[in-house]
Each structure stands twice: as structure tokens, then as C-alpha cells.
Amino acid sequence: MLIVMKPSATGSEIDAVVKVVEAVGFRAHPMPGATRTAIGITGNEGPIDGRRFENLAGVAEVIRVTKPYKLITLDLRPDKTVVRVGDATIGDSELAIIAGPCAIENREQAFAIAKTVQKSGARFFRGCVWKPRTSPYTFQGLGEKGWEIMSAVREEFGLKIVTEAVEESHVDLIEKHGDVIQIGARNMQNFSLLKRAGRSRLPVLLKRGMAATLEEWLLAAEYIMAEGNYNVILCERGVRTFAQHTRNTLDLASVPAIRRISHLPVIVDPSHGTGTAYMVTPLARAGVAAGADGLMIEVHNQPELALSDSAQALTPSQYLQLVAEVRAIHELVSSNGIAVSESQHAPADR
Amino acid sequence: MLIVMKPSATGSEIDAVVKVVEAVGFRAHPMPGATRTAIGITGNEGPIDGRRFENLAGVAEVIRVTKPYKLITLDLRPDKTVVRVGDATIGDSELAIIAGPCAIENREQAFAIAKTVQKSGARFFRGCVWKPRTSPYTFQGLGEKGWEIMSAVREEFGLKIVTEAVEESHVDLIEKHGDVIQIGARNMQNFSLLKRAGRSRLPVLLKRGMAATLEEWLLAAEYIMAEGNYNVILCERGVRTFAQHTRNTLDLASVPAIRRISHLPVIVDPSHGTGTAYMVTPLARAGVAAGADGLMIEVHNQPELALSDSAQALTPSQYLQLVAEVRAIHELVSSNGIAVSESQHAPADR
Amino acid sequence: MLIVMKPSATGSEIDAVVKVVEAVGFRAHPMPGATRTAIGITGNEGPIDGRRFENLAGVAEVIRVTKPYKLITLDLRPDKTVVRVGDATIGDSELAIIAGPCAIENREQAFAIAKTVQKSGARFFRGCVWKPRTSPYTFQGLGEKGWEIMSAVREEFGLKIVTEAVEESHVDLIEKHGDVIQIGARNMQNFSLLKRAGRSRLPVLLKRGMAATLEEWLLAAEYIMAEGNYNVILCERGVRTFAQHTRNTLDLASVPAIRRISHLPVIVDPSHGTGTAYMVTPLARAGVAAGADGLMIEVHNQPELALSDSAQALTPSQYLQLVAEVRAIHELVSSNGIAVSESQHAPADR
Amino acid sequence: MLIVMKPSATGSEIDAVVKVVEAVGFRAHPMPGATRTAIGITGNEGPIDGRRFENLAGVAEVIRVTKPYKLITLDLRPDKTVVRVGDATIGDSELAIIAGPCAIENREQAFAIAKTVQKSGARFFRGCVWKPRTSPYTFQGLGEKGWEIMSAVREEFGLKIVTEAVEESHVDLIEKHGDVIQIGARNMQNFSLLKRAGRSRLPVLLKRGMAATLEEWLLAAEYIMAEGNYNVILCERGVRTFAQHTRNTLDLASVPAIRRISHLPVIVDPSHGTGTAYMVTPLARAGVAAGADGLMIEVHNQPELALSDSAQALTPSQYLQLVAEVRAIHELVSSNGIAVSESQHAPADR
DSSP: OEEEEOTTOOHHHHHHHHHHHHHTTOEEEEEEOSSOEEEEEEOOSSOOOGGGGTTSTTEEEEEOOSOSOSTTBTTTOOSOOOEEETTEEESSSSOEEEEEOSBOOOHHHHHHHHHHHHHHTOOEEEOBSSOOOSSTTSOOOOTHHHHHHHHHHHHHHOOEEEEEOSSHHHHHHHHHHOSEEEEOGGGTTOHHHHHHHHTSSSOEEEEOOTTOOHHHHHHHHHHHHHTTOOOEEEEEOOBOOSOOSSSSBOOTTHHHHHHHHBOSOEEEOHHHHHOSHHHHHHHHHHHHHTTOSEEEEEBOSSGGGOSSOGGGOBOHHHHHHHHHHHHHHHHHHHHTTHHHHHSTTSOOOO | OEEEEOTTOOHHHHHHHHHHHHHTTOEEEEEEOSSOEEEEEEOOSSOOOGGGGTTSTTEEEEEOOSOSOSTTBTTTOOSOOOEEETTEEESSSSOEEEEEOSBOOOHHHHHHHHHHHHHTTOOEEEOBSSOOOSSTTSOOOOTHHHHHHHHHHHHHHOOEEEEEOSSHHHHHHHHHHOSEEEEOGGGTTOHHHHHHHHTSSSOEEEEOOTTOOHHHHHHHHHHHHHTTOOOEEEEEOOBOOSOOSSSSBOOTTHHHHHHHHBOSOEEEOHHHHHOSHHHHHHHHHHHHHTTOSEEEEEBOSSGGGOSSOGGGOBOHHHHHHHHHHHHHHHHHHHHTTHHHHHSTTSOOOO | OEEEEOTTOOHHHHHHHHHHHHHTTOEEEEEEOSSOEEEEEEOOSSOOOGGGGTTSTTEEEEEOOSOSOSTTBTTTOOSOOOEEETTEEESSSSOEEEEEOSBOOOHHHHHHHHHHHHHTTOOEEEOBSSOOOSSTTSOOOOTHHHHHHHHHHHHHHOOEEEEEOSSHHHHHHHHHHOSEEEEOGGGTTOHHHHHHHHTSSSOEEEEOOTTOOHHHHHHHHHHHHHTTOOOEEEEEOOBOOSOOSSSSBOOTTHHHHHHHHBOSOEEEOHHHHHOSHHHHHHHHHHHHHTTOSEEEEEBOSSGGGOSSOGGGOBOHHHHHHHHHHHHHHHHHHHHTTHHHHHSTTSOOOO | OEEEEOTTOOHHHHHHHHHHHHHTTOEEEEEEOSSOEEEEEEOOSSOOOGGGGTTSTTEEEEEOOSOSOSTTBTTTOOSOOOEEETTEEESSSSOEEEEEOSBOOOHHHHHHHHHHHHHTTOOEEEOBSSOOOSSTTSOOOOTHHHHHHHHHHHHHHOOEEEEEOSSHHHHHHHHHHOSEEEEOGGGTTOHHHHHHHHTSSSOEEEEOOTTOOHHHHHHHHHHHHHTTOOOEEEEEOOBOOSOOSSSSBOOTTHHHHHHHHBOSOEEEOHHHHHOSHHHHHHHHHHHHHTTOSEEEEEBOSSGGGOSSOGGGOBOHHHHHHHHHHHHHHHHHHHHTTHHHHHSTTSOOOO
């Protein structure tokens, strides 16, 4: 961290800052300049809340230098993490596809959709049994009854089950019946839930919060990893902006941004990221072209009768067409060594 | 709800939409116009997820008419809710002031600050015993040890204790030792926690989420009220925008907006809303001038040594000056009947 | 437009609204319902500022139905506009590539870059001779001296010249020496400049404003078209959001959104859209995968010495690699008829 | 500026950065640390576009230290600028009130409103004769015909005339017939217009752009001042965010933020800042309580018949009530020396 003093700061103001720095346990390194003095700070183990120094007399600005990450960084692990779920993987050379309805509604619906998902070659089936809904008066999911259906889908179709945990007790049930724990956007900073997921043996799919900066999202992953669970998959699902032609604004630049900092795999959810069926396929293509390791797609056998998120669900035939297109793009993108050239470890291009 | 068909929609497309409307249990009222047909929908108990109709052939637009609220509305209860906490109130004629440190650090700190809070005439002492922190590597609060200190403050100074519940089990402890349950911005859509708070006998202070629309915030209050707890206090604490000169952008227009729709009291938190000490007092004045029922203010006996949020904490003397100023403004604003003239029930001004 | 009255609205309040509607020249169609009355409005030529009715007694909500567009719509012209610039095109089957430095700095720089652009097979050379800069103290462009260099590039390399007009007089000079008029993000609602460009015989490349909704952007295109110039190219270049890991947040969903409404071609600028060189190639691929008709890319022979926007400029070799990749994706995307299936005129997929 | 190298940066990478720094004319000061080297940069006159160094091999981060302002700063002029317009002032002890209709529609309308403005004791009459409108199909203002009406209002009521210049030629007309040049939000970065206003002898009221950071806004003021016109009034009018219950989100923290950096007076526009009449008065009170030097308010004799912005215009009686309320708050705020205690020059409060 660097504390920049005002040009008008007096010697005693500088001394006072140094004393506060030392009082909280760090070392201060005053560096006098032509017009102003800067004070470097070292000796901190983790990140410092530098804002405490902002109100001291004579201080112009406090600048943070060290990034607050530890476990998610390429410094720690230079190769990309491959998350293994039985014989399926996320983060490997294959494009991971997670598909299914927004919510499990009944056995017929779930089976009809699972059949389509299986047919596409995808390895993961996703459906909510508990739905976090904005209004208390809308469909909240089948709850535990949904698990019977999910278990049947898992057995019948050999698909890996991905489901959102809305509270800590849900993690227990997913551990019993499912394969991947999803933490939803609204719970990205539900730290109790993150810690519980961090103590699970199952991989965790962590969605970006609606207003989360990249740093906050990666620190949420640190919460999970700090408990010992290193199998975290990040999922970009759009952020909230002023734009109103989509439900969220899909921020695909987060894919190369994460790639540059972290070894964790990252997937894209164009269904929640746009909220509208006709946009899902173009944005799915875009996500894969940007370098995502996988996609999460909503598909429904009868979108217009879906109990939730009906506007963004694809029909089976739209979904199968999407999978064909994104596979072709993934093939193209991975064949020519693009992934390598984006890494910070690549030799400079000149 | 209103489904607007495209000018080019055919008769059979219109019929198909009518059939889907009826299939999901509503009544359809086609209204042919000069250039296009609109279809009104009735018969819905709660709100309809109208987006399901958006992708049907021939549909131009789906327009929601009914608001999704029930319990928070002025239609339900035309007079403002007064939340009573022992002999203290929020929503009444008196300006409610909730003050304290970001986190309880130790007994000396808590007592020094509580003394200042008491001196100011405020009735509520706020401090976190569990801190939701963005990074797992920063101070997380004293936890249960903090409760001993809080109980001592409550007994010694006669202040009402306001504390954030980060998980459901915390609500039990607050019910035992505290007076008001705070739900923080990061948990505004932690629906399990909202429901637990809804089953409590204690009032709930519900902070606005960082990216929450007014509607989402009010529906979070509905979650609490739907469980039977009608003592909800809303707290505007700023939203996340592109602006970087403050930690959040305080959206004071939410105060009159809520007043127009809801009977719930609303307070303003200029400490988190700005994140910087020198802005807290002007924005506290602004919040009260906009019609807020109270304020939440961070004060610390030694801000520069605080373990969290040190940049936004006021010194005791800054805090006492703030209270004097906002009381004078509150006096002015409430004396001339301003509150009344903003209500939608006031006679038209012409 | 639809005016929704409150359930409590009286007959005389409804009559008063009808009278105001008629007083401003429209026809009112009251439609009484079970719990409330809605009033339809017809007879308007262009869009109505319906907000005028919001404050009338008894009014609950005013809902706009008609979209305010005329000339940009697929209703007007069902086929995509192909903008022709000599023998080059934008909006046709070929992917249009516009490349060059942020600003023309000197003849050597411009020629070195133009050589790379020509080598890539791109048809358009872009460079600013006038730079709109946030600070008055930074490099503002070479001005008219830059035109000599641009003219030489045009003659020597046979590239079409694209340059931003910052004020009306610039349009005159571009008409004399250039091929395409760029309107920058900061001037998207500089209506005098839009009208001047609308009176030009040259095509206009209209960048999206930093905080522009889709509607505002398309209405800016309407300003140009309303003056008689139908050769408008839209350019998505990112919008301003809370996210700080990029200069702007590239909103690629605007590509399918525009495709659904408008016949105008749309291109993507990942250089300004991200602001950082290492993100440009992945986002360029994403833009083309989302269905864009072209790209605008910044390339510099010595990025680290560039006088402006140096952090986002690609080196010649990075740029050539990018072009190879996006061409392959474009080939893939256009070969399987994807573009067609996104149009609203496509047969429903079921 | 400070260039922070990666821990892994080699000596030759550090040398290469130093060479680039020197090649562009600055001095480099490498500062080796325990784990990494930082390189300070000095010798720059104005701000440096430091992003050019971001892509050099071995660079971790580039941190800007110097703020890019010169003329707007308290360093330059420690006392607040008082803008004088004849015998009226902005920035002095008196609260400045600028009021009028959105647009001049006809003589009767303008005179009726001016009479109300005069009655309130306000000194400034504002009305647009040219209207920047989002759609080309809506009312664009009376144009030069409006000036006859404005001149008559000026003569008849002794009010100072404030009007928006949408293009450079408008400044000529305002110089002839008006008193204050308004630069609107959409033109905040129309640098040609800013420079023209900077060469005028009239004061300039500079509205904040819809997506402008504080820094961009202050740099727009620098553009005007750099041409020699030091009479600039800043006007906060809300920014664009995800929030949809208001037309814009009024960012009142900008008032103390500007006060801390700049000597320029700042006013607040709650009419555009909220877009809805019932919110204007509470937010006007809030703006004054936050320390604004004045207000801009829209008032109309018949809001429901206004040709533009009708939803946000106050009736004459609402407006007169507003003025009474904000005057009382201003009196309160300025009497107890609050303005002084917010300045950075005040002695520390402890």
C-alpha cells in the first residue's frame, strides 16, 4: 500500500501517519519527493483496509498495491484446474455443457428434457428443486419431492446432477443425491453458505452476483477454497446495468480477465445473462468464442408453459442447434492454440 | 397484464395466444384495434410471469399492469407503521437514530462509543458481532464473545441493541440478547434468512441490496411480513453504480418513492452510503430533509484504529454535531406538514 | 398508450383524464374492468410524451405501447441494409474490418500501420485526426495536418478512410478527403452533428453512447435517417457500468437485439469496449460469434509509444492473428444459416 | 505515477520499462522492494496516459498518483468562486434559484410562469428555446422565435435568463439576449461547444453528463476555464443507473465531493434528477441540506399540457411551497457554520 501525502503536508503530519501505520502493526517507508511525500507500507500478511488512513491530516490519497487473493491465483497454481465429476470434466479440453429446465416441475417434464440433454451429448443436467424467487407469492420449487425426480433422472440418463443450494441444509441433500453444488447469484456473498460448500467433497459452481466486481467474485471463491474445497467453477451470468433490453448485461470480458488471474475454470450462462430465448444462442456462441470452458443453458419441453423463467428457455430443437454451433466454435478456438496465447505466461508477442 | 400483438399478427396467432393464456388458468380478453390487437388477462391471484408469452408467434410485447405487492402497500394499511422497541419508536414523530461502531472490538471501545451515543439522545446502539466481509482473510467479528459486551452495553446505557444476523442461528441469539434484527445488503435476497426473521417477535431492519430495484427490496419485505412479522424498517444504504467517488451511490429518491407506495418506515445509512467520513454529515442532513424516519450512523472513539470501515466512521465530536444538525432539519421538515403533502392521499395541489 | 386508473378512481377523475387526452389532440378509449378502468389512446402520429398524464388525479400508471421508431425498423425494410463504400461493403456476406491507430501521429506511423491493415485484407483504415479527449491537457490530434497523411494512405494503400467528426465543420473535410463519417460515443446525442451527418452523401458509423439505452441509440440513427441519409452503421463499443476490470462493459446482446428490430448493420469495437490489449482478441471473436457484421480494431506499430489509448492497441502480429481467427468464426457462423434463424421473420422453431 | 512490477519481473524487464519511460520524456525512479520493484515517474507537466506501460513485459499494475486538474482546484483558489450575474449571484451566501418551464412554448405560458418565479424571489428564469430531444419526432423548441419571448420576460420581470446552447451558434444568440449559458448533460463532452463557451463573457452552467464520473465532469469544467472563462457553475442532475423508479439517480454525494476539491459553486436539479413531480420537493430539500449553492426547478402553469417533461413540472403552488421550505433549510444549514466545517482547510475535528 502507498499513502500519498498532500504537497502541503507538514513534517509532523507525516510523522503522525507513520505512527498510526506502526500502531496497527506494519512498517512505514516514507519516500520524500520533489513536491510531495509518499509512504510505502509493508509487513502485512493479508490485505490491509487502507481506508483507515484516508482521514488523517495531510493525506491526499491511499493506493492499494497488493491484490487480496491467495488461493485462486495463477501464482499459486499455474495450470488450469480441471474439475472432475465422475467421468465428466469441466476445465479440460472438452466443452462442458450443463443444461436443463429452470425448475423441476414434474417427472414427465424432467424426463422429456433430460432425454434432449442426453441426446445433445451434454454430461450435466441442471434443475432447481428450491427456487430463490423475488416474490414470496410465486412458485418456489418442488423441494424434497423434486429429489426423487432428480435421482431418477440421474439413474435413467447417466447425467451428473447440478442443483442450487439456497441454504446450508440443502448442501447435505445435494451431497446425498447430486453431483455439483450451485451457489446462485443472490447468495454469492452468503458467507455461511460459502463456508458450508467449502467443507463439501462436491464441486461448487459459483455464480457471479448481480453487482459483483471481479474481485468480490474471486474472493467468494477464496471463501470456498479457504475451507479446503478446491473444485470451484466460476459462472458468468450477467450483471445489472442501466440497459433494459436484456434481463442482465452479460459481461464476457470477465472470461479473459479471470483467465489472466486465476486457474479456476469459468463457464457462461447466456440464459440468465440475457433472459430472452432469441438471444441465448448468439450469446452462447459468443461466450465460447471468448474462451469459456462451458455453458449453462435452460431448455424446456414446453417453454410457454414453464412455471418460471419461461421467456428464456429454449425449445429442444433450438437447444440441439445451439450445441452443434458452440461445439464447432469451441473446436475452432481450441485447435489453434488461442487459449495459450492469452495466458500471462505466454512469451510477449512482438 | 396486457399482451400486445404485432400489426402483422394473424387471426390464428391471436387464437393460439388465447389458448396458452387459458391453458395456464387465466382469462383472455382480446381487444382488436385499428392497427393491432391487444389481449387483456384477468383471473390471476398473484402476479403472473408474463414473460412466458413473449416468445409466442405474433406477440410484440407483454406489459405487466398489476404490482406484485400485497402487505407492504398503503392500500392495505393507509397509515404509516410505527415500530415500537420498548419505549423507543421508529416511524413516529421522533427522528430515530441508530449509532455505533461498524464492529464490536472490545469492551473499552464499545463502552466509550455507547457513552457518546447515549449522550446524543439516540435510543439505538448498533454494532456487528458477526461481520460479513468480502475477503475471508479480514476481521470477521468477535462472534458470541461480542454478545457479552453487547449485553453489558444494553444494561449499562439503556440503549436498544441492533445487530446483523448473517445466518439463521444468529436470529436465535439476537432474540435472546438484542432488540432489532438487521438483515444486511448482501443478504437482502437470502430468502431462508428473511423467512426466519419473519417468524421472530423482534422488529427487522432490512437494508437495500447493492443492486436491488425498489420492487425487489419491497418484495424482500413481503417475505418477512408474509411470515407474520409486520415490524419491518427499510434502510436505504446506497446502490452500486459506475460512480467511484463514493463507496455506493446513496439513492435518496427511494425515500419519497417508498412513502408513496408503502406504510413501512424508512431510514437512511449515510455511512455505508458514502463510505467516507467527510460526506456522512451532509448526506445525513440530506436524508432527513428528504423525509427519512431515521438514520444509521457509524461512530468510533478512534476511527483511525478501527478494525473495519475506518474511513467512514465519525469521531464522537463529529457525530454529536451531526445529531444536532439533523434534529434541527427534522424539526423544520415535520413542523410544516411536509410529510402529509407527499402522501398520495393528499388532495391534489392546484 | 394505455392509462391505467387506480381501483379507487372516481367517474369524474376518469372523465377529467379523457378531457386532457382530447385537449392535446388524441382520442381516448375508456375500458372499464372488474377492479379498475384503463384508457387506451389512439390518433397519435408520432410517440406521445405520456408522462404528462401521470400526475392527474386517479391515475395509477401510464404504459407506452407504440415504439418510437420509424425508419430503422424491419417493418419499413425487411432486408438488411448493405452499406456500400466504393467496392467495399458493410452488412453483406463479407465480414467488414475497420482497423488503424487511435490517432494519426505522423506519416511513418500511419504508413506502417496501413501496411499491416492492407496485408490483413481489411478494406477500411480508421484513425482520428481530431481526438475528443477527456482532459484539455492531453494530445488532441493533428487536426488538418492529419488529412494530408490520411489522403496519402488512401491513395497509397487503396483503403477506405473512416474518421470521427467532432464538430459540424469536420463533416465538410471528411466529405472532401474521407469515406465514412464516424460519430463518437460522446456525441451520440449531439443532435446538430447528427443532422449534419444526415445531410451528407457519405455513410455514417454511429457509436453507442456510454450510457445509451438501445432505444436512444436507435433514435440517434433515426435523426440521421430523417435527414435522408440511410447509410448508417451502428457500432457497439461498450457501456459504462460498475465493473472496473474493463474500461467499458461490452454489451454483445445488443447485436441480436438490433437484428430483431432493425435492418441496419451493426459492428463491434472490442478495443474501446475493453480498453486492454489482452482482451481484444477474445472479445472480437465473441462479437463475430454473436452475429456482428464487422469489427473496429485498434492496431499500432509501437503500442507502448502511442500518444493515446496505448493500453488497448494490438501489435501488428496480434492483429493479424485476430483477423485470421475472426474470419474463421465468421465463416462458420454464416455458413449454417444462423443469421437467418435469428430474424423475427423466421418461421417459429418447434 | 507508479509502475508496479511483478514479483517475477527480471532485471532486463525493469530496464526495458525504464527505457520506455525515458523515451516518452519522463524520469524513471526504480525502487526495489523485498518482493517486487516499483518504478516512480516524475517530470510530467500534465497527466500521463499511464496505460501505455500496462502491456510491457513484467508490469503488474500502473497506478496514477497525480490528479489531472489544474484550474478547478482549491489548490489554485482556496475560496469559493462567486459567480455574479448583474446584481444576482451564485455561490454566495444567498441560495440561488433558477426556475422556469422545460421549454418556452408561447408568450402566455412564459409570462404566467415568470410571474410565479418572480413572486418566489428567485432571480433566474430558465427555459429552453432549443430542446435536445431523444426522438427527432418530438417538439424541438421554438428556436429563434423563442428569443422574442425570452427578451420580453427579461425586460418585464427583471429576471436573469438561463438557456441551453445545443450548438456553437447558439452561444452567439445567448450572448446577445441572455445571461447564463447552459451546457446540457448530453453535451458535457462536446468539447467544441465547451471551448466556445469558454471564450464567452457569460457564466456557464455545466450539467453533469448522464454517465460522467466526477473527474470527467470537472475536466469538462477545465475545458471551459482553460479558454479563460472562470465563471463556471456545476449542476448535479442525476446519473443513469439500474434503478428504474426515477428517471435518473440523483447523486447528492457529488456536492460535498466537489466542495472538497474545487472552488466552483454547485447546484442541484431535482426536476431532471427524479423526473417525477412528487419527488422534486423532497429531493430539493435534500440537495440544499447537502450543501448545494442553488437549485434548478421546473415549474409550469399547466403541467399536464406541457409540450415536454410534463411529468416532472411542479404547479405554481407546489413550487412556491418548495421555495419556502428550501430557504428555511438553507438558513439553518448556513447559520451554524456547516459550510466551513466541510472544507478540507478546516482544522481536524477531534
